[in-house]
Amino acid sequence: xxxxxxxxxxxxxxxxxxxxxxxxxxxxxxxxxxxxxxxxxxxxxxxxxxxxxxxxxxxxxxxxxxxxxxxxxxxxxxxxxxxxxxxxxxxxxxxxxxxxxxxxxxxxxxxxxxxxxxxxxxxxxxxxxxxxxxxxxxxxxxxxxxxxxxxxxxxxxxxxxxxxxxxxxxxxxxxxxxxxxxxxxxxxxxxxxxxxxxxxxxxxxx
Amino acid sequence: xxxxxxxxxxxxxxxxxxxxxxxxxxxxxxxxxxxxxxxxxxxxxxxxxxxxxxxxxxxxxxxxxxxxxxxxxxxxxxxxxxxxxxxxxxxxxxxxxxxxxxxxxxxxxxxxxxxxxxxxxxxxxxxxxxxxxxxxxxxxxxxxxxxxxxxxxxxxxxxxxxxxxxxxxxxxxxxxxxxxxxxxxxxxxxxxxxxxxxxxxxxxxxxxxxxxxxxxxxxxxxxxxxxxxxxxxxxxxxxxxxxxxxxxxxxxxxxxxxxxxxxxxxxxxxxxxxxxxxxxxxxxxxxxxxxxxxxxxxxxxxxxxxxxxxxxxxxxxxxxxxxxxxxxxxxxxxxxxxxxxxxxxxxxxxxxxxxxxxxxxxxxxxxxxxxxxxxxxxxxxxxxxxxxxxxxxxxxxxxxxxxxxxxxxxxxxxxxxxxxxxxxxxxxxxxxxxxxxxxxxxxxxxxxxxxxxxxxxxxxxxxxxxxxxxxxxxxxxxxxxxxxxxxxxxxxxxxxxxxxxxxxxxxxxxxxxxxxxxxxxxxxxxxx
Ligand SMILES: Cc1ncc(C[n+]2csc(CCOP(=O)(O)OP(=O)(O)O)c2C)c(N)n1
Ligand code: SF4
Ligand SMILES: [Mg+2]
Numbered sequence: 001x002x003x004x005x006x007x008x009x010x011x012x013x014x015x016x017x018x019x020x021x022x023x024x025x026x027x028x029x030x031x032x033x034x035x036x037x038x039x040x041x042x043x044x045x046x047x048x049x050x051x052x053x054x055x056x057x058x059x060x061x062x063x064x065x066x067x068x069x070x071x072x073x074x075x076x077x078x079x080x081x082x083x084x085x086x087x088x089x090x091x092x093x094x095x096x097x098x099x100x101x102x103x104x105x106x107x108x109x110x111x112x113x114x115x116x117x118x119x120x121x122x123x124x125x126x127x128x129x130x131x132x133x134x135x136x137x138x139x140x141x142x143x144x145x146x147x148x149x150x151x152x153x154x155x156x157x158x159x160x161x162x163x164x165x166x167x168x169x170x171x172x173x174x175x176x177x178x179x180x181x182x183x184x185x186x187x188x189x190x191x192x193x194x195x196x197x198x199x200x201x202x203x204x205x206x
Numbered sequence: 207x208x209x210x211x212x213x214x215x216x217x218x219x220x221x222x223x224x225x226x227x228x229x230x231x232x233x234x235x236x237x238x239x240x241x242x243x244x245x246x247x248x249x250x251x252x253x254x255x256x257x258x259x260x261x262x263x264x265x266x267x268x269x270x271x272x273x274x275x276x277x278x279x280x281x282x283x284x285x286x287x288x289x290x291x292x293x294x295x296x297x298x299x300x301x302x303x304x305x306x307x308x309x310x311x312x313x314x315x316x317x318x319x320x321x322x323x324x325x326x327x328x329x330x331x332x333x334x335x336x337x338x339x340x341x342x343x344x345x346x347x348x349x350x351x352x353x354x355x356x357x358x359x360x361x362x363x364x365x366x367x368x369x370x371x372x373x374x375x376x377x378x379x380x381x382x383x384x385x386x387x388x389x390x391x392x393x394x395x396x397x398x399x400x401x402x403x404x405x406x407x408x409x410x411x412x413x414x415x416x417x418x419x420x421x422x423x424x425x426x427x428x429x430x431x432x433x434x435x436x437x438x439x440x441x442x443x444x445x446x447x448x449x450x451x452x453x454x455x456x457x458x459x460x461x462x463x464x465x466x467x468x469x470x471x472x473x474x475x476x477x478x479x480x481x482x483x484x485x486x487x488x489x490x491x492x493x494x495x496x497x498x499x500x501x502x503x504x505x506x507x508x509x510x511x512x513x514x515x516x517x518x519x520x521x522x523x524x525x526x527x528x529x530x531x532x533x534x535x536x537x538x539x540x541x542x543x544x545x546x547x548x549x550x551x552x553x554x555x556x557x558x559x560x561x562x563x564x565x566x567x568x569x570x571x572x573x574x575x576x577x578x579x580x581x582x583x584x585x586x587x588x589x590x591x592x593x594x595x596x597x598x599x600x601x602x603x604x605x606x607x608x609x610x611x612x613x614x615x616x617x618x619x620x621x622x623x624x625x626x627x628x629x630x631x632x633x634x635x636x637x638x639x640x641x642x643x644x645x646x647x648x649x650x651x652x653x654x655x656x657x658x659x660x661x662x663x664x665x666x667x668x669x670x671x672x673x674x675x676x677x678x679x680x681x682x683x684x685x686x687x688x689x690x691x692x693x694x695x696x697x698x699x700x701x702x703x704x705x706x707x708x709x710x711x712x713x714x715x716x717x718x719x720x721x722x723x724x725x726x727x728x729x730x731x732x733x734x
Contacts, residue, residue, distance in 0.1 A: 008600060037581065037582055037583055037584040037585070037587065038581070042449065052589055052591065052601075053589070055589075056587055058452075058581035058587050059588075059590070060449065060452050060589070061479075061589060061590070061601075062445065062449075063445070063472065063475050063592055066441065066442075066475075069446050070448055073407075073409070073445060073446035073448060073449025073450040073452070073453070073457075074452055075453075076407070076433050076446070076449075077449070077450035077452075077454060078453040078581060081453065081581055098438050098439060099438060099441075099445075102437060102438035102442065
């Protein structure tokens with residue numbers, strides 16, 4: 001199998017769902033037979049963004065919320081590259097929401113992978129755009145007042161041509177299969193991985 | 207001395223074609239071989255208000271538009287009285303209600319409405335200055351086509367003037383040959399520099415006075431194979447450029463102060479992750495939305511200090527349209543050479559004013575290519591990282607690497623200083639020095655012409671990092687005068703932070719208007 005690892009030991013909590021995604025990305029690239037040098041991974045900031053260090057590929061560890069426009073810049077400058085933007089629910093649906101909508105409208109030819117753990121985890125557990133209403137988090141000790149967004153219906157409303165799916169982020173086979181599908185899709189694709197943050201996510205409302 | 211520079215000004219409400227007829231006049235003058243420098247004022251609205259266009263022209267060298275007007279047109283009543291300070295006894299002020307009555311309202315009926323009175327005024331100008339009618343017809347036809355009502359409007363103006371203003375004719379010395387046969391706004395000149403410098407990626411969000419570059423480059427994207435994008439906001443524009451540079455593009459974004467504020471985190475990213483993005487920052491007066499369509503040098507310290515944290519960046523400032531071309535190309539080379547953010551700091555006065563220059567579309571520039579590994583190349587994979595990182599790009603937090611990185615940046619700064627555009631000294635053997643940066647250059651050079659070159663002049667083209675060698679130049683002068691188009695003397699503050707610096711006089715202006723040569727002559731005469 002293709003080796004995309006840097007050899008740096010992942011710093012996620014034991015049992016963190018990001019381990020499954022880390023393996024899934026490598027398997028999907030392997031299955032598609034894409035040469036290592038033609039893959040560019042663009043990471044957001046967060047627990048998920050820390051994956052940047054564990055890969056040895058052409059990668060950018062960009063800014064919080066900015067993985068999508070940065071990835072699109074890479075793709076537009078060299079359309080031969082396979083470009084994947086990888087971020088969390090905070091970065092992609094919060095800080096970077098405007099970029100997500102614009103990329104979907106334009107059917108931008110990149111794949112976005114979202115570690116949707118319903119929290120800002122790297123910053124130790126505040127509410128995010130997908131946190132269930134009423135959840136008590138560090139920034140909403142009285143319960144969050146906002147309804148969560150649904151990325152699938154949101155993006156389909158914006159542009160029915162984009163490929164968007166939300167799947168169980170704890171199912172390794174499904175992750176790889178859906179990633180392969182998304183990477184094959186010629187236009188914009190977004191794969192939302194429903195995850196549970198084992199450290200900060202236990203108390204979220206159902 | 208016979209008069210060598212003449213200035214025509216046209217005023218009226220927005221939407222009455224002030225700028226287009228002004229540019230038409232400039233093209234006519236350039237076709238006669240004159241050098242031109244223009245300047246326009248307009249409020250941030252689409253209809254109504256008060257717009258002006260003025261053009262100074264000369265058969266000899268000309269650096270900047272003048273304040274004093276020789277011929278003025280008020281396209282509608284009451285658009286002349288607020289300009290009386292620009293008039294002298296011989297100024298011809300034309301208009302329905304002006305000192306020299308030109309019945310535009312009545313004449314308009316003969317040419318299908320008020321829409322064409324601007325071109326009618328060009329006919330009057332052509333008569334007054336004895337311009338070549340064929341040349342005028344040619345330029346009008348080139349612009350509007352051969353069946354345009356503008357031709358009739360021009361002829362009516364010319365006819366009316368020959369019947370009524372025979373005693374007002376102004377005698378010009380016509381140039382022997384045409385040297386500068388093209389007209390460029392600073393934004394266009396910058397864009398041609400971008401193209402000459404191998405620029406192939408431009409992402410920008412509209413913001414006056416930088417949008418001219420975006421419009422121009424969007425228009426020529428296919429011809430010059432430029433990937434052009436107008437994204438959702440300025441943060442996206444800057445991020446797109448960062449990604450594009452990672453993939454090997456020569457990329458720039460353009461904006462003004464407010465948009466640049468939004469880009470600042472990306473400026474910092476480019477410093478951390480070594481991404482050579484060019485930021486074309488065209489200033490207007492702030493704070494906040496400020497005065498959108500006016501000029502200012504109020505963002506110097508903002509540009510120098512842009513982006514959080516301590517990292518290397520370059521700030522260079524073109525002083526005129528020709529340098530806008532030069533720095534459009536040079537900025538891409540500096541970005542490729544050092545892989546850090548490069549800010550080209552211009553302002554409305556340069557970016558939206560035109561100058562007659564030789565053809566820029568065929569001008570070549572040397573191109574320096576970045577040595578960063580390119581995605582697609584096997585075996586050189588690396589991480590461009592916004593975190594503090596080691597040589598391979600991986601995030602680190604150990605004291606040794608952090609200190610080593612700081613030392614490397616410090617060393618790089620010394621290398622950068624040696625590669626940057628040098629200050630330009632105009633040596634007139636004076637013991638007094640005028641010093642400035644950016645757009646004041648053109649007005650200062652024109653002022654020195656009027657003052658028979660009584661001063662030396664130093665233009666700082668690089669504003670960051672500052673080369674301490676400047677001190678050696680300054681030490682030769684008895685008196686130093688600094689001229690800045692801002693309220694707080696930001697260049698002085700910047701230089702004081704680097705070395706002892708005590709100019710005898712700081713001349714400032716921050717009302718949204720540029721300096722004019724006549725104004726600086728008066729200021730400087732006090733120190734004779
Ligand atoms: C501009 C900016 N604002 C805030 C932060 C702090 N910050 C770092 S990660 C993060 C949230 C991350 O949440 P998410 O994207 O869901 O990723 P996760 O940690 O949950 O994987 C925030 C707010 C930052 N780095 N940059
Ligand atoms: S805090 Fe949550 S998201 Fe972050 S590494 Fe631990 S389990 Fe994973
Ligand atoms: Mg999250």
